[in-house]
Amino acid sequence: MFTGLIQALGRIKPLGGDKWQINCVGGDISAIMQDLAHGDSVAVDGVCLTVEDILQDGFIVTASPETLRKTILVDVNDSHYVNLETSLRVGSKVGGHFVMGHVDGVGQLVATLQTASSWEMTFTAPDAIARYLVPKGSIAINGISLTIADYQPEQNQFTVAVIPITYTETNLRYLTPGSPVNLEGDIIGKYVEKFTRLATKDSQYCVPTQEFITPAFLSENGYL
Structure with missing residues (x-):
């Protein structure tokens, strides 16, 4: 289980087949690597993956066929930044919401509008996820816990307001219209x-x- 508060950015490298190499490249790398152990769970762009091997600045994971079918991992390359978060520990603060790391499907960025205090980002959502969207409710986008500011059911679109620290310290700033994203609806x-x-x-x-x-x-x- 995770909270949707991103700790670091990483680069993802396909190793062939179902294996992937993740290297931490931004944020507080120690937050990911300090206590990382074989068998630990890490959310990679919101996808819960199990650490199989530990590197100096990263780790190796394996993605199941179901994971590849329901997420954007199958389409990423060496230039893709991923959001990283280690699993929630008993007694830790839950600053976002309960994120399971079980992606429900893929959406797309429609538009980004910069305002005086935030970025308003609008995404599409498939029917399987749209049914759980409610104004002021929670959603995980690439593993980031965000609050739905507006929902347009006719178009299966929703808008989130992203504060500066979230925008600059996650891979949201690299998205352009049409970019695919992993979406997970609220478990509640x-x-x-x-x-x-x-x-x-x-x-x-x-x-x-x-x-x-x-x-x-x-x-x-x-x-x-």
């Missing part, structure tokens, strides 16, 4: 959807002997 929204789903014969969540949590149940018990 996914569980809420599951437990409020009606139990029907066609539902994959149908458990005939179990009474499902419904909006009426939540209201009666003081949650709405």
